[in-house]
Amino acid sequence: MKSEVKAKMIAIGSADIDEDALGDLTVPTAGPGAGKKAFFFKSGNRRVRLSVNKDSPLKVFTKNDHVVIYYDNEELVTGKIEPELVHCPGQAYITVSEKCIFDCKFCPVPKLGGRIKSFKEVIKLLEKAYDTGKMDSISITSGVSETPDKEVERVNEIVLEAKKYGVPIGVSVYPTNKSNKILKAAGVDEIKYNVETMDRAVFDEVCPDQNLEYILDKLEEAVKLFGKNHVFSNFIIGLGENDDSVIQGIEELASIGVIPILRAANLSPLREGEVYINRPTAERIMYLTRKLKEILDIHGLNAAVSRTMCLPCTGCDMNPHIDLDE
Numbered sequence: 001m002k003s004e005v006k007a008k009m010i011a012i013g014s015a016d017i018d019e020d021a022l023g024d025l026t027v028p029t030a031g032p033g034a035g036k037k038a039f040f041f042k043s044g045n046r047r048v049r050l051s052v053n054k055d056s057p058l059k060v061f062t063k064n065d066h067v068v069i070y071y072d073n074e075e076l077v078t079g080k081i082e083p084e085l086v087h088c089p090g091q092a093y094i095t096v097s098e099k100c101i102f103d104c105k106f107c108p109v110p111k112l113g114g115r116i117k118s119f120k121e122v123i124k125l126l127e128k129a130y131d132t133g134k135m136d137s138i139s140i141t142s143g144v145s146e147t148p149d150k151e152v153e154r155v156n157e158i159v160l161e162a163k164k165y166g167v168p169i170g171v172s173v174y175p176t177n178k179s180n181k182i183l184k185a186a187g188v189d190e191i192k193y194n195v196e197t198m199d200r201a202v203f204d205e206v207c208p209d210q211n212l213e214y215i216l217d218k219l220e221e222a223v224k225l226f227g228k229n230h231v232f233s234n235f236i237i238g239l240g241e242n243d244d245s246v247i248q249g250i251e252e253l254a255s256i257g258v259i260p261i262l263r264a265a266n267l268s269p270l271r272e273g274e275v276y277i278n279r280p281t282a283e284r285i286m287y288l289t290r291k292l293k294e295i296l297d298i299h300g301l302n303a304a305v306s307r308t309m310c311l312p313c314t315g316c317d318m319n320p321h322i323d324l325d326e
């Protein structure tokens with residue numbers, strides 16, 4: 001799959017596919033895509049995750065053992081539907097608390113009123129994933145059900161138990177004063193604290209309960225503990241920010257050793273009227289991914305070496321060191 005084709009599919013974000021052909025579908029329980037059914041498509045060494053939408057301009061047809069995706073009645077790309085392990089291929093990516101006291105305006109999680117998985121439940125999922133022989137890594141994320149500290153405690157307990165599987169472990173939570181130290185001591189390998197946007201004015205509007213400077217502080221501290229190429233941050237594109245502010249934001253993150261993950265904004269029906277969303281075009285995605293690669297290279301960062309969470313998955317985003325042709 002060519003870079004431009006993947007960027008186009010990310011820009012569209014969904015495909016029309018016969019659900020019967022898919023068997024078990026992913027229903028993400030965290031983040032802006034929460035609550036939507038989705039599937040993974042792989043072509044060559046590139047992967048994309050698309051939500052299921054019968055009105056999508058991308059149409060998926062099965063041909064023998066592979067599928068063909070059409071756009072505007074023309075064949076766009078051929079590949080395969082990829083099975084997931086837990087949430088994504090090769091990883092047991094588990095959301096512990098499917099609820100959140102924060103009210104980020106783009107995120108459906110606070111409105112979904114999800115549940116909290118018990119320790120036992122999480123370990124059972126890990127055990128099942130491990131038994132398949134296909135679990136390359138473990139990723140744990142969580143909304144904030146009561147307090148960020150309580151969430152870190154919950155995740156810490158899980159990580160201590162999960163170390164026995166001997167695979168890399170990544171954690172994405174809201175940072176706390178002690179989260180870096182606690183998670184490092186527990187044996188976590190990689191950390192993701194999401195800035196969501198680096199445009200300060202947009203941040204204040206869309207994440208009124210969070211503190212961007214605090215998150216940046218904790219990211220910088222995380223790099224010192226977990227090392228370069230092991231600290232990441234989701235950075236949403238399409239919240240009203242312009243390209244200059246994105247590039248400046250990438251620069252700011254990379255200069256402290258953090259790899260930004262550029263994520264196309266998605267308007268959840270549960271957030272209609274609450275947030276401005278302008279999902280980026282394929283051209284904007286390509287432009288910003290090239291800029292991201294340039295800046296990461298200058299700072300000696302490599303998005304292809306991480307082992308957990310979104311960078312090795314590549315389902316929702318362009319990984320600048322995996323998904324660019326040149």
Ligand code: SF4
Binds near residue numbers: 049087088310317
């Ligand atoms: S890129 Fe991240 S959010 Fe998307 S499917 Fe992969 S692990 Fe999940």
